[in-house]
Structure formats: structure tokens, C-alpha cells
Amino acid sequence: MARFGxxxxxxxxxxxxxxxxxxxxxxxxxxxxxxxIWQWNVGGSTIHHGASNTGMVEGxxxxxxxxxxxxxxxxxxxxxxxxSLVAKLRTAGWPQDSTNFARxxxxxxxxxDACGGAAFGNAIFSKLPLxxxxxxxxxxxxxxxxxxxxxxxxxxxxxxxxxxxxIAAVNTKWGVTNAHKVAQxxxxxxxxxxxxxxxxxxxxxxxxxxxxxxxSLNTYYSASxxxxxxxxxxxxxxxxxxxxxxxxxxxxxxxxxDNPDAHAPLACGSGMTKIDLIFVSEAxxxxxxxxxxxSLAIAENCQRQGETFTIKCSDHxxxxxxxxxx
Numbered sequence: 001m002a003r004f005g006x007x008x009x010x011x012x013x014x015x016x017x018x019x020x021x022x023x024x025x026x027x028x029x030x031x032x033x034x035x036x037i038w039q040w041n042v043g044g045s046t047i048h049h050g051a052s053n054t055g056m057v058e059g060x061x062x063x064x065x066x067x068x069x070x071x072x073x074x075x076x077x078x079x080x081x082x083x084s085l086v087a088k089l090r091t092a093g094w095p096q097d098s099t100n101f102a103r104x105x106x107x108x109x110x111x112x113d114a115c116g117g118a119a120f121g122n123a124i125f126s127k128l129p130l131x132x133x134x135x136x137x138x139x140x141x142x143x144x145x146x147x148x149x150x151x152x153x154x155x156x157x158x159x160x161x162x163x164x165x166x167i168a169a170v171n172t173k174w175g176v177t178n179a180h181k182v183a184q185x186x187x188x189x190x191x192x193x194x195x196x197x198x199x200x201x202x203x204x205x206x207x208x209x210x211x212x213x214x215x216s217l218n219t220y221y222s223a224s225x226x227x228x229x230x231x232x233x234x235x236x237x238x239x240x241x242x243x244x245x246x247x248x249x250x251x252x253x254x255x256x257x258d259n260p261d262a263h264a265p266l267a268c269g270s271g272m273t274k275i276d277l278i279f280v281s282e283a284x285x286x287x288x289x290x291x292x293x294x295s296l297a298i299a300e301n302c303q304r305q306g307e308t309f310t311i312k313c314s315d316h317x318x319x320x321x322x323x324x325x326x
Contacts, residue, residue: 227251
């Protein structure tokens with residue numbers, strides 16, 4: 001049976017109401033399994049050169065199955081890698097509907113410099129069938145990419161929506177400034193808030209190129225998260241699934257990007273950055289302690305064709321989150 005908290009409860013209650021006493025039906029609503037969200041920026045072009053036979057795809061599929069993920073997001077994915085992921089997840093029997101569980105949206109179209117000429121962008125996958133995708137262009141920046149937010153509701157539960165995005169990083173080569181990044185973050189947040197305002201359950205996983213303590217994320221994080229001098233002054237509608245782990249920097253979470261940054265808070269250890277985030281609308285959470293996340297070590301056993309040495313499979317960690325939804 002699919003493992004979506006609120007959705008599973010709806011199905012279970014409908015069945016129990018027909019077959020069991022009302023008390024049993026009510027009890028079923030408190031026993032829903034958690035929803036698992038899985039996120040990875042794979043460096044599909046810069047690290048894998050567009051190839052789908054380096055071991056990255058197989059490693060991703062194994063992790064998705066092992067973690068029993070319900071929703072999956074990829075950033076920096078090449079179209080050929082997406083095709084391979086679709087085929088391997090289908091063969092593994094992961095999706096409920098093998099013809100309707102994946103969406104891809106390019107930020108660089110085929111024929112460009114990325115991925116050996118293939119399209120390059122973001123992707124989402126869902127264990128349950130997806131509805132019509134929202135493919136939202138974000139404000140332009142001077143780089144070759146058209147940044148986007150890719151979302152889709154569940155086909156049979158249209159008020160539950162999953163998204164991914166990859167926000168631009170400041171880049172002097174292309175003239176990308178912090179103002180470009182902030183404008184893209186604001187555009188994503190406005191759209192997410194619109195859906196939350198309609199009573200939807202909204203989840204987004206992606207590479208935000210912004211750390212949890214940045215002021216540009218204050219309108220994402222809920223005011224209920226208030227960690228002085230690290231993550232405060234918040235006013236948003238979301239909790240990030242790694243923001244409540246007191247053993248791994250409360251309010252910030254574990255690092256995800258393999259590049260030390262002087263702007264990373266010293267209070268959180270190594271100075272490595274957390275820019276991969278999983279946000280879930282606070283109104284849809286079962287309760288304050290109903291979620292958690294984990295940042296997984298980067299595998300180092302990928303290998304490009306024609307090369308004898310192995311490489312890191314990404315410069316980002318996989319981020320997984322578990323959440324109990326109403």
C-alpha cells in the first residue's frame with residue numbers, strides 16, 4: 001500500500017467506514033505511515049558528462065528503493081539520465097502506475113553545451129500517479145539557464161502537490177548576482193504560498209543555493225522556528241524537514257554541499273554548506289515533532305566510461321526527509 005500519511009488515512013477510513021464500526025474507522029486515522037521525500041543534485045553534466053552508465057543512476061535507484069521513498073526530486077539531471085531512471089524505477093516496480101510517475105523540465109534545452117548536447121534540468125518522481133505538471137519559469141538571470149520550478153499534484157489527490165527547483169548561485173563569470181537569486185527565491189515562495197492559501201499540502205525539495213540562516217529564506221520558514229542568532233526572524237508557511245534536529249545544528253541541519261563556505265555558521269561544525277532543502281507546508285504537518293531528515297554521505301564509486309579511476313557520484317549529498325501529514 002502507498003505510504004502517504006493523509007492520503008493513506010483517507011483510503012483506510014473509507015474502507016473501515018464500510019466494513020468496521022465507527023470507532024475502528026476513527027482509530028485508523030492516527031496510524032498512517034509517514035511520507036518519505038528524497039532529493040539529490042547529481043551534477044549530471046559537470047560530473048557525469050551526460051552519461052547514464054557511470055553508476056550514478058543505479059546508485060540513485062537503489063537508494064530510492066532502500067529508503068522506500070514516496071516523492072523524489074533531482075537537480076542538474078540530463079535527459080538521458082532521466083530516461084534511464086524512468087526505465088530502472090519501472091523495472092524495479094517502484095511506481096504504482098508505470099506510465100505516469102515522472103516529469104522532466106529542462107533549464108537548458110537540447111543542443112546546448114550541457115550534457116553532451118542533451119537537455120539538462122530538473123525532475124520529479126512519485127510513487128503514486130501524477131497529475132498535470134506546472135512548469136514555471138523563474139525570473140531571468142544572465143546565465144545560459146532558464147531557471148524553473150517543476151511541480152505536479154497527485155492525479156487522484158489534487159490538493160497534494162510536490163515540487164522541485166534549482167535556484168541560481170551567484171556567479172561572476174555569468175554576471176549572476178545575489179539580486180537575481182533573491183528574485184528567483186521570492187517567485188518560488190509566492191507560488192508555494194498561493195497553493196498553501198488554497199488549503200493544499202505543498203512539498204518542495206531542491207537546491208536553493210541559500211542556507212537556512214539567510215534572510216532570503218525568512219519568508220519560507222515559519223515563525224514557529226526561532227533559533228536566536230542562527231535561524232530567527234521568520235514569517236513563512238513552511239518547515240524544513242531538517243530544522244528540528246538538536247543533535248545536528250538545530251534550526252540549520254546537516255550540510256549537503258561538498259564545498260566549504262565562509263558564510264556557513266561556525267556553530268554548525270565544519271563550515272560545509274546546507275543548500276539542499278525539503279520544505280513542507282506547516283499547516284499540513286501532523287504535529288510539531290512529526291518530521292525529520294538525514295543527509296547521506298556521497299558515494300565515491302562512480303566511473304566514467306574509458307576512465308580507470310572512480311569519482312564522487314556528486315558534489316552534493318542525498319537529502320531524505322520523513323514527515324507525518326494530516
